Amino acid sequence: EADSLAFVPEIKPGPNIRRVGTTVEDFEQNLLSNLYFQRGTTIESASAGDAYHTLAVTLRDRLVDRYARTVAAHYETNPRFVYYLSAEYMLGRQLNQNLLYTGTEQWTREIAEARGLSMETLATLDVEPGLGNGGLGRLAACLLDSMATLDIPAVGYGIRYDYGIFKQTFQNGEQVERPDDWTFYGNPWEFAAPDDQHVVGFYGKTESANGDSMAGPRRWIPSETVRGEPSHMLVPGYGTQTVNIVRLWRARASRQSFDLARFGAGQYGEAVQHIALSESISKVLYPDDSTELGRELRLKQQYFLVSCSLRDIIRRFQFRNRDWDAFPDKVVIQLNDTHPVLAIPELMRLLVDEHQVDWDRAWSITQRTFAYTCHTLLPEALETWPVALMERLLPRHMEIIYLINHVFLRDLDMRHPGDLRLMRDLSLIQEEPERRVRMANLAVVGSHAVNGVAELHSRLLAETTLRDFASLWPEKFHNVTNGVTPRRFVRLANPRLSSLISAHLGGDGWLTDLDQLAGLEAFADDNAMRERWRDVKRLNKVDLAAYAARTTGVVLDPQAMCDVMIKRFHEYKRQLLKVLHVVTLYNRLRDDPAATVVPRTVVFAGKAAPGYRAAKLVMKLVNAVADTVNNDPRVAGALRVVFLPDYNVTRAELIVPSADLSEQISLAGKEASGTGNMKLALNGAVTIGTLDGANIEIRDRVGADNFFLFGYNAEQAMSARRSGYSARSFYDQDPELRAVLDAISGGVFSSGDRDAFASVVDSVLGWDEYLCLGDYRSYVDCQDTVERAWQDRERWTSMSIRNTARSGFFSSDRTVRDYCRGIWNVEPVRVPEE
Ligand code: GPK
Structure with a gap:
């Protein structure tokens, strides 16, 4: 089966980027036209759901115009991109955000209320994509918002879970979990691209492609494959033209998976069994926070995210660049905790096995590309995976991890001869009580930067959890204190306070320059x-x-x-x-x-x-x-x-x-x-x-x-x-x-x-x-x-x-600036209005 239809999602600069209208009349025309052509109904017969859906796609249209100009500006500039890899995103509702970011809040209110529809009703129809557990997932969303606001070229990669974080109710005071079927009525904010899939392999065996060296190139022949189907949501910046995207992967069975014969024989369950199995990979978000969870399906999820995203990143790189040594100049991949750390051996595999880059060169490229954020000190949250499971599920990656470890421990032994305690503690493999791969160690070894998320946390990481790594490579260790977006958590959440603040500061400049809040001191x-x-x-x-x-x-x-x-x-x-x-x-x-x-x-x-x-x-x-x-x-x-x-x-x-x-x-x-x-x-x-x-x-x-x-x-x-x-x-x-x-x-x-x-x-x-x-x-x-x-x-x-x-x-704007200066070394790209 073809890897993909090789559809290139880039938009090149050209005369065909449209401009949306700038008046309330244009906006109303857009709404009516979308109601008619997208929703297939008329104003007389529209339901509240029709109104919501129409408004959403009309706002989305306005963002598409900015997005097209953003992509064109990125194409011309060929800048270094931040690729944020995260198993979780807690984006929050999109409607009110996009009304604010497109400046159409007032118009919408007038148009809706003239037709007897309240904004509150519309807002309640907007479903929050709960694709995360807590702080880690919400941080990812705040960073996306701030990157777009600061004109940083960035893409967020994640998983499009069919079911997000469970819905919580109580029975006799006890928590009861119900599934969160967040797209039950459709999701007007996303663009699906079913013709742009990647094939992801699992299990199987490896064999030599030339010679016998584990350093490759070797061939991995997976015994199972699923397809990763992308869709993306637009991530607009506030007060700027930049619109970035968050690209989410969904697992799809290959086309031949439906068993027509069985269905014909009345075995309906068996007929779709294979589809269900493949698609279970992106079925549900694991609702665990700060605990390690050793389940095969979870590991498959992680590899699925990583494999699809890296293939996408490489294709985007190759769109404007040829020389692999330039890869780290164009790509920085931020690993949001250990969940996407398989990206390190996966990039090695792609470079060595599929693109014939030799091991040492590939390793240098890999280390310069990755950066790792650790979000915890709790030992039970540090992921490890049984070697036996890794060998079975991802045989080539396990070989690569062994080789990375071999070279790392050899160098370590040269710096600290005979220090067995150090070797044992820093090894990518834990030996007792069971052989396991330590994902945090792999992340530190494979990245050029490691950061904690507050001063104390970064200090304790360097003094306790990652102490020996910090003495080995002090220059790798950073602190980047977390932040939150003031657009969502002050302006949208608290409009009353926002008006009061703006009245006293003489405007809303504080929304993109939060230090201005100091003016309230007076x-x-x-x-x-x-x-x-x-x-x-x-x-x-x-x-x-x-x-x-x-x-x-x-x-x-x-x-x-x-x-x-x-x-x-x-x-x-x-x-x-x-x-x-x-x-x-x-x-x-x-x-x-x-x-x-x-x-x-x-x-x-x-x-x-x-x-x-x-x-x-x-x-x-x-x-x-x-x-x-x-x-x-x-x-x-x-x-x-x-x-x-x-x-x-x-x-x-x-x-x-x-x-x-x-x-x-x-x-x-x-x-x-x-x-x-x-x-x-x-x-x-x-x-x-x-x-x-x-x-x-x-x-x-x-x-x-x-x-x-x-x-x-x-x-x-x-x-x-x-x-x-x-x-x-x-x-x-x-x-x-x-x-x-x-x-x-x-x-x-x-x-x-x-x-x-x-x-x-x-x-x-x-x-x-x-x-x-x-x-x-x-x-x-x-x-x-x-x-x-x-x-x-x-x-x-x-x-x-x-x-x-x-x-x-x-403000997460400050957080993003800290990442830009200390870790990413990226520059903003301004997107022109015209
Ligand atoms: C940390 F390790 C984890 C995790 O699995 N999930 C999660 O939400 C949180 N976190 C920390 O607990 C918070 O202190 C922190 O602010 C947040 O991540 C973002 O860094």
């Missing part, structure tokens, strides 16, 4: 500003309360402090510590209903990996505590707890703008960076947090006076265990903590059932891996300080304003 103690700032928060909270009432039935008080903990459920993030605090407040109120406390709404949201029992039990505890608290008249008006189901980008855009207090309470040294912390600070939430991840940098910038700090620092957390940490001693010595744990284990939140949460309490009283009890007193006291600060309304508002004013650094 108003931090201004009474009129503080009044308006509070108004914005209050109105946002009214919106949130309406949503909470509609979806959960829980009634929230917009005057209460809105205390939010929104993130994946994971033990290291310590939702449990937050629960201990909530129960503390509850106990205090029950003991003394007259106690003057600050009215507070605690908002939780987040998903847990379906197989992560400990996290799911904490989740159930949150729901149980919420139920008890919300139904206890003694605490009504003082404390409310709500768990908003199905946290995703859309939900984040709703919750973040109403937050007063941002909970960033992971055990120090565990959260690589965090990015929710940045979104919340930018929206004027004050953080209560540990010295972990980017919290440290947030506190450095917003100032210690505008940040509530508690708990162990990373060094203390690491040494606590060595100095005989005993969770039990905190329980014994702290009556308030004792009362909290006794209430949970005594069945206060489980209708008297003492077994329901016993394992939560036992595990925290026993080993307490994440030192919840050790940090409890410091946390609860700090929360008391928060309440005193809240009672000084004016002062709190000033703190809130200063959080926004001083968080400009956390």
